[in-house]
Each structure stands twice: as structure tokens, then as C-alpha cells.
Amino acid sequence: MxxxxxxxxxxxxxxxxxxxxxxxxxxxxxxxxxxxxxxxxxxxVTTSSGIADAELLAIKPLGKGAGPIDPEEVLAGLRSLPGVQQAASSNQIPYGTDSWNTKLSQHQHTHHGAVATVYFGSETLYETLDLQLTEGRRFRPAEQRTFGDAPPRVAGDPPPAIVTDALANRLFPDGSAIGRELHGWPGTPPRIVGIVDRLPQPAGSRALADDRVALMLPLKPSDASWAFFLVRAAPGQRTEVATRAHAYLAAAFPDRAIALPVALDALRHSYFxxxxxxxxxxxxxxxxxxxxxxxxxxxxxxxxxxxxxxxxxxxxxxxxxxxxxxxxxxxxxxxxxxxxxxxxxxxxxxxxxxxxxxxxxxxxxxxxxxxxxxxxxxxxxxxxxxxxxxxxxxxxxxxxxxxxxxx
Structure with missing residues (x-):
């Protein structure tokens, strides 16, 4: 049934x-x-960041002291340490909390544009980060200028700029961005000379700048009291290099509070x-x-x-x-x-x-x-x-x- x-x-x-x-x-x-x-x-966490995260160390600014310290003096000492491949100074570091941001546009009088995080540093910053150039060229040594405490106004010829691929596509979707001007930076509008695949933003830029949008200018810091330092260590030697770098800075500048170097991939872990x-x-x-x-x-x-x-x-x-x-x-x-x-x-x-x-x-x-x-x-x-x-x-x-x- x-x-x-x-x-x-x-x-x-x-x-x-x-x-x-x-x-x-x-x-x-x-x-x-x-x-x-x-x-x-x-x-x-698995996508390439565009820089050598696994080899980089970040050192915080040396802070105020009796007088200014030339960042080139600090960089010379860091480069002399065993296991150091390259070192550079910068106004900010990838995945860090401090950030510099500005709004950039294709034309001077327009409300449309993109908010970009702004990097500038010593001549070796590009090499230290191991950036991947996709179009154009790097900065030339003669284009490097010093950035002090005054607003970064660059007069005369348009200063060169390197941008990320995301910023180039955002502002200039109709063609190549090489040779185009960026409006929004104080002084003469920078002119794009190179495009890199990626340049990670600081954590402080996440709520301000558009995603993966970054700008790099040939301006080097004038004082180590506010400049960050990036050290690229040889593969497998980053821990030893961090110990040596901290010992060197503590001995060379005893009147400054020297923070321990931080691995950049550890900052990236906190970033996400x-x-x-x-x-x-x-x-x-x-x-x-x-x-x-x-x-x-x-x-x-x-x-x-x-x-x-x-x-x-x-x-x-x-x-x-x-x-x-x-x-x-x-x-x-x-x-x-x-x-x-x-x-x-x-x-x-x-x-x-x-x-x-x-x-x-x-x-x-x-x-x-x-x-x-x-x-x-x-x-x-x-x-x-x-x-x-x-x-x-x-x-x-x-x-x-x-x-x-x-x-």
C-alpha cells in the first residue's frame, strides 16, 4: 500500500x-x-604590495634634541652596517600611522580629482623600496631638492612626479599620464615622469586617500628629527640588521630616544x-x-x-x-x-x-x-x-x- x-x-x-x-x-x-x-x-594579504616588505625595516624619527641632524649623516652610518643593502629617509612609511595627503586633479579649477598620499625622501628611496616602474623613468639626481620646515613650494620648472598606476588611471583615463600635470600641490604643478605599479599607503591615509593612490616627489627631508628611515636588509639578515641599526643609532645619538626598528611586514599585518x-x-x-x-x-x-x-x-x-x-x-x-x-x-x-x-x-x-x-x-x-x-x-x-x- x-x-x-x-x-x-x-x-x-x-x-x-x-x-x-x-x-x-x-x-x-x-x-x-x-x-x-x-x-x-x-x-x-596575498597580493603583492609592490615593495620589498620582507626585507625592509622602518625606523621612527629621532625626535627633538640639541640641534638638527642631517639625515644623510644617519643614512651613511646605516649603510655602513653589515647586512644593509640600502637605506633611505622619507616623510612617511608604508603602513605607518603618520601620513601626508593632498587632493590632486587634472585641471586647476575643478572639484573632481583624487586624494593621494604623498611620499618624498632621499635619492635612494625608490631603490630601497624596490618599486616596480611600469612606464616612464625614475628621478634624476639633479632633480632632488631639500624640503625644510617651510611649505614645499617648488618654483621654476615643473617638478617631476612619480605616481601609482591607480592614480594615473583615475585622473587620466583617456591616455598615458606621462608628461601630464597634477594640480593641487602648492607651487608649480608637478609633471608626471614615471608610473609605478603599487606603493602602499600609510595606515593614516586609509580614511583620507583613495585606495592605492599615491604620489612621490623628489624632495628629501632636511632634519632627522622628523624624518623616517627605511633600511633594506639582505635576505635572511633582517633581525641582525635591526639589532645593529638600533645599537648604532643609540651610540651615535645618545641624546635622542631611539625606537626599535620595526619589520615592515609586521606593520602590514597590523595594517589589515x-x-x-x-x-x-x-x-x-x-x-x-x-x-x-x-x-x-x-x-x-x-x-x-x-x-x-x-x-x-x-x-x-x-x-x-x-x-x-x-x-x-x-x-x-x-x-x-x-x-x-x-x-x-x-x-x-x-x-x-x-x-x-x-x-x-x-x-x-x-x-x-x-x-x-x-x-x-x-x-x-x-x-x-x-x-x-x-x-x-x-x-x-x-x-x-x-x-x-x-x-
Whole structure:
């Protein structure tokens, strides 16, 4: 006898069924957000930064003292240390907290442009960072000028500038940026002579400058009291070089507070702290929500099995087998999970992609969406295992002494 057992929730408890579908839809969206945050963080930490992070050390400014210190004197001493490949002074360091920023535009009188972080330093800054030139040329020694305490106004011929590829594409999407002028810097507008692939921004620029937009000028600091120093160590010798550099600076400038050199990749790890925290928070939120959802599925199933014992027993008495009863419970949860996954996919595709960053959802790959939906279906089936087992074990004899029970 082919006897079909009716659903417990879908037939009689539409509110509970709708609540479970909504919970699973929200869970799908949280999974999407957690996946996107994880992908963004992984891409951020694995993408090449454009500089030699693994070989660089950053040294903070030497601070105020009895008098100014020539940065070239400090650089000469650092270059003489064993294991040092190159050293440079700079107004700021990649991933650091101090930042210099300015708004640049293609024309003088326009509100459209890009906010860029501004680097300038000694002649060896380009070589120390190991920047990758994609177009144009580097600065020439004759183009280098000294930047003191006065505003950096460069008179005369347009000073040269090196920009990142992102800034060039942002301001000059119609063609090559080489030879074009940048308006917004005090004094004569700089003229672009070179384009580099990437130049990481300081952490202080993240809330101010546009992403991956940077400008480099041939201005070297005039005083080590406010200049940062970058030291490029030979492969495998960065720890020893950091110890030697600190010992040298402490001995050469005893009246200054000398900070310990910091590895640049350690600063990069701190630089992506927000992305890392967001990924973990969303992952924990998705895990907690799904734990609550699975418990809700199991609790709802157990509750309605308990309330429907006599009805289940009556169906068993008139011919429903244990397998048919269990199959009906599993199929019911499969339909609920499928509806929740579909609704969550619709929300993720048509609602959350219109939210501002970082909550906007990028289109997820089809393979990921299928895997997420299958995972939800499997989890719902596992959560329904105990209710299905209980329903299947209801004996037919429970209803034999209650003839008033109806289907």
C-alpha cells in the first residue's frame, strides 16, 4: 500500500515554517558576508604590495634634541652596517600611522580629482623600496631638492612626479599620464615622469586617500628629527640588521630616544587589522546564527512530533511505514532549507549589492553559491535526524484505544 504521510509543519504550522525559512535565508546572507570578508582579507594579504616588505625595516624619527641632524649623516652610518643593502629617509612609511595627503586633479579649477598620499625622501628611496616602474623613468639626481620646515613650494620648472598606476588611471583615463600635470600641490604643478605599479599607503591615509593612490616627489627631508628611515636588509639578515641599526643609532645619538626598528611586514599585518577583525566577526556571527537555526529546526521538529504523536500513530495504524514517516520529516526539512537558500540568494543578489562598502556583496561565484546551498540542505537534514527518528519510532498501538482521533 502506497501511503503518503502528511507534513507536520507545512500543512498545519505555516508561521513556524515561515520563521525557519527566514532564519535560513538570513543565515545564507551571513555566510555570503563572511565569505566575502574572508576573500577580501586573503586577497589583501596575498597580493603583492609592490615593495620589498620582507626585507625592509622602518625606523621612527629621532625626535627633538640639541640641534638638527642631517639625515644623510644617519643614512651613511646605516649603510655602513653589515647586512644593509640600502637605506633611505622619507616623510612617511608604508603602513605607518603618520601620513601626508593632498587632493590632486587634472585641471586647476575643478572639484573632481583624487586624494593621494604623498611620499618624498632621499635619492635612494625608490631603490630601497624596490618599486616596480611600469612606464616612464625614475628621478634624476639633479632633480632632488631639500624640503625644510617651510611649505614645499617648488618654483621654476615643473617638478617631476612619480605616481601609482591607480592614480594615473583615475585622473587620466583617456591616455598615458606621462608628461601630464597634477594640480593641487602648492607651487608649480608637478609633471608626471614615471608610473609605478603599487606603493602602499600609510595606515593614516586609509580614511583620507583613495585606495592605492599615491604620489612621490623628489624632495628629501632636511632634519632627522622628523624624518623616517627605511633600511633594506639582505635576505635572511633582517633581525641582525635591526639589532645593529638600533645599537648604532643609540651610540651615535645618545641624546635622542631611539625606537626599535620595526619589520615592515609586521606593520602590514597590523595594517589589515580591520579586514581581519571583520572576517572573524562575520564568521563568528554566521556560525552562531547557524547554530541557533539548526537548534530551532531540531526543536521545532521535536515539538511538533511530540504534539502529533497520536496523529502519527494513527497513520502508522492505517498503513504508513516507519520509513515513510521518517522520509516525510526529512523531505519537509529539505523543502524548508531549499526555500531558505533561495530566499537568501535573492536577498544577497538584489538587496545587499546596493549597500555601501564594506557591507555590499560582490557577485559570488556560481560554484560557491551551489556549495553554500548544498551545505545548508545537508545541515538541515542533519538537524532533522532526531525528529525523524522519533517520528518513525511512534508505535501504531498508541492510537488503538482512542477512536476519536481524526486525521
Amino acid at each position: 502506497d501511503f503518503r504521510f502528511p507534513f507536520l509543519l507545512l500543512c498545519r504550522h505555516h508561521g513556524t515554517a515561515a520563521l525557519l525559512v527566514t532564519q535560513m535565508a538570513i543565515g545564507f546572507v551571513l555566510l555570503s558576508l563572511a565569505w566575502q570578508a574572508g576573500v577580501r582579507y586573503h586577497a589583501a 587589522r580591520n579586514e581581519r577583525q571583520r572576517a572573524w566577526i562575520l564568521a563568528a556571527s554566521a556560525a552562531g546564527w547557524w547554530l541557533l537555526t539548526l537548534l530551532s529546526i531540531a526543536a521545532a521538529g521535536n515539538l511538533w512530533v511530540q504534539r502529533s504523536v497520536l496523529r502519527i500513530s494513527l497513520h502508522r495504524a492505517v498503513g504508513a511505514t516507519r520509513r515513510q514517516v521518517m522520509r516525510a520529516v526529512w523531505l519537509e526539512n529539505l523543502l524548508l532549507a531549499g526555500a531558505g537558500s533561495t530566499l537568501g540568494g535573492v536577498l544577497a543578489s538584489f538587496v545587499f549589492d546596493r549597500l555601501p562598502a564594506p557591507w555590499a556583496l560582490a557577485p559570488a561565484p556560481l560554484g560557491w553559491r551551489i556549495a553554500a546551498a548544498l551545505s545548508i540542505l545537508l545541515a538541515a537534514q542533519l538537524a532533522a535526524t532526531w525528529p525523524a527518528y522519533r517520528a518513525g519510532n511512534v508505535p501504531p498501538c498508541r492510537v488503538t484505544r482512542k477512536p476519536w482521533v481524526r486525521l
